[in-house]
Amino acid sequence: MVSFAAEPIVRLGFFSVTNAFLDTLLVDAFLIGLIIAVNKNMSKIPGILQNIIEIMTEGFYSLAQSVAGERAAKIFPFFTSFFIFILVANWTGLIPGISAVGFYEDHKLIPFFRAATSDFNVTLALALVSAFATHIMSINTIGIKGYLSRYFSLNPIYLFIGFLEITSEITKVISLSFRLFGNIFAGEIVLGTVATIFAFLFPLPFLMLEVVVGLVQALVFSMLTMAFMAILTTPHHEEAKEVSTHAV
Amino acid sequence: MEILKNFGFDPVMLVAQIINFLIIFYLLKRFLYKPVFEMLKKRQDTISNSLKQAEEIKITLEKTIEEEKKILLKAQNEGKNIIDEARLQAIEIAKEIEENAKKQTEKMIVEARQQIEYESKEVESQISEKVSILASEMLTKSLEGIFSAKEQKQILNKSFKQIKKVN
Numbered sequence: 504m505v506s507f508a509a510e511p512i513v514r515l516g517f518f519s520v521t522n523a524f525l526d527t528l529l530v531d532a533f534l535i536g537l538i539i540a541v542n543k544n545m546s547k548i549p550g551i552l553q554n555i556i557e558i559m560t561e562g563f564y565s566l567a568q569s570v571a572g573e574r575a576a577k578i579f580p581f582f583t584s585f586f587i588f589i590l591v592a593n594w595t596g597l598i599p600g601i602s603a604v605g606f607y608e609d610h611k612l613i614p615f616f617r618a619a620t621s622d623f624n625v626t627l628a629l630a631l632v633s634a635f636a637t638h639i640m641s642i643n644t645i646g647i648k649g650y651l652s653r654y655f656s657l658n659p660i661y662l663f664i665g666f667l668e669i670t671s672e673i674t675k676v677i678s679l680s681f682r683l684f685g686n687i688f689a690g691e692i693v694l695g696t697v698a699t700i701f702a703f704l705f706p707l708p709f710l711m712l713e714v715v716v717g718l719v720q721a722l723v724f725s726m727l728t729m730a731f732m733a734i735l736t737t738p739h740h741e742e743a744k745e746v747s748t749h750a751v
Numbered sequence: 752m753e754i755l756k757n758f759g760f761d762p763v764m765l766v767a768q769i770i771n772f773l774i775i776f777y778l779l780k781r782f783l784y785k786p787v788f789e790m791l792k793k794r795q796d797t798i799s800n801s802l803k804q805a806e807e808i809k810i811t812l813e814k815t816i817e818e819e820k821k822i823l824l825k826a827q828n829e830g831k832n833i834i835d836e837a838r839l840q841a842i843e844i845a846k847e848i849e850e851n852a853k854k855q856t857e858k859m860i861v862e863a864r865q866q867i868e869y870e871s872k873e874v875e876s877q878i879s880e881k882v883s884i885l886a887s888e889m890l891t892k893s894l895e896g897i898f899s900a901k902e903q904k905q906i907l908n909k910s911f912k913q914i915k916k917v918n
Contacts, residue, residue, distance in 0.1 A: 507757060508758065508759025509759055517763060518763055519761065519763075524764065524768075530775075531771065534775055534778070534779065537783070541787070542783075545786055545790055547794055547797065549790075553787075556783070557790070560784065579784070580779070581776070583784065584775065584779045587779065588772065623755075623758040624759065624761055625768050627765060627768075628769045628771075631765075632772055632773065632776075684758070
């Protein structure tokens with residue numbers, strides 16, 4: 504049975520190298536390889552890989568534009584990076600046989616690799632980066648005064664709303680990290696359980712399901728980040744105007 | 752905090768993962784999105800330049816066709832003018848030739864008439880001479896037995912005078 508916490512493989516002083524961390528390095532290696540491959544064969548007449556990357560880039564950029572308008576150029580790198588990183592991290596855990604390679608410890612198989620996003624540290628790190636980036640972008644776009652006016656006001660009603668906003672910022676981090684962790688970790692458990700029932704063919708539909716779950720979760724995380732960034736980079740009074748316009 | 756520990760929360764790992772993601776984010780932004788956007792922009796520029804060039808070529812082609820039409824029309828008009836002028840000239844030349852021919856014919860006719868008149872007169876004088884000779888011979892022959900030589904001479908002179916009067 505897969506444990507909540509990622510299993511340590513090696514201990515380097517105070518730093519414990521876990522199987523999820525090794526998977527993160529695997530994801531890094533894949534992404535760096537992708538960057539090198541794309542840059543090496545970059546030309547005006549694109550190859551298959553460049554074509555895929557260009558279609559993805561253009562698609563994501565137009566999506567960011569439809570959500571964030573003029574601020575798309577700032578939001579796009581975060582949105583796309585979260586999507587690519589999480590997608591690859593989710594799917595590395597689905598490589599057939601990856602969780603079967605490891606070592607035994609107390610009659611229990613410890614795999615060398617485990618989907619990076621099935622480790623809470625990874626999802627929390629991603630959620631924290633998302634939250635910090637959102638707030639820094641908000642300050643840069645609408646200014647410190649506009650940013651603080653969202654949370655603090657002399658008007659007691661707005662002050663209360665500000666308190667709710669601060670609470671929602673904390674819950675955003677919790678929901679982002681636990682949603683991703685929960686879905687991918689649950690997938691790992693489902694696949695492990697199904698494989699123990701019958702190892703051949705039977706896990707295939709579940710594997711396909713997890714492929715879709717991995718894609719959907721990557722999209723959900725990145726889309727939510729983009730939405731939060733779009734909301735927080737909109738000045739508070741303009742947001743109120745938009746709300747009233749929609750109400751009319 | 753205990754709940755987080757149950758989920759495997761490790762502050763050192765959290766920081767490591769944050770740093771890791773930030774590095775990957777920078778690499779993707781600097782070495783993937785930027786070159787891809789630059790390439791897309793370059794391609795877009797090439798396409799717009801090509802479209803612009805195509806538009807310019809189209810305009811030039813339209814101008815050339817227009818000019819060609821003008822030149823053709825001008826040439827047609829010039830050709831028509833030349834043909835018309837040539838036709839007029841031909842008509843004038845034909846008229847001139849006809850007039851010349853007429854004049855020449857008239858001249859020839861006048862000359863022929865003069866020639867005929869002259870020749871007729873010549874023939875007439877020759878005939879009258881011959882007739883005179885014949886008549887004198889006939890008269891001499893018929894007078895030979897009847898009149899003397901002197902009388903014959905007088906009659907003959909008289910007759911010649913008479914004939915000359917008639918002519």
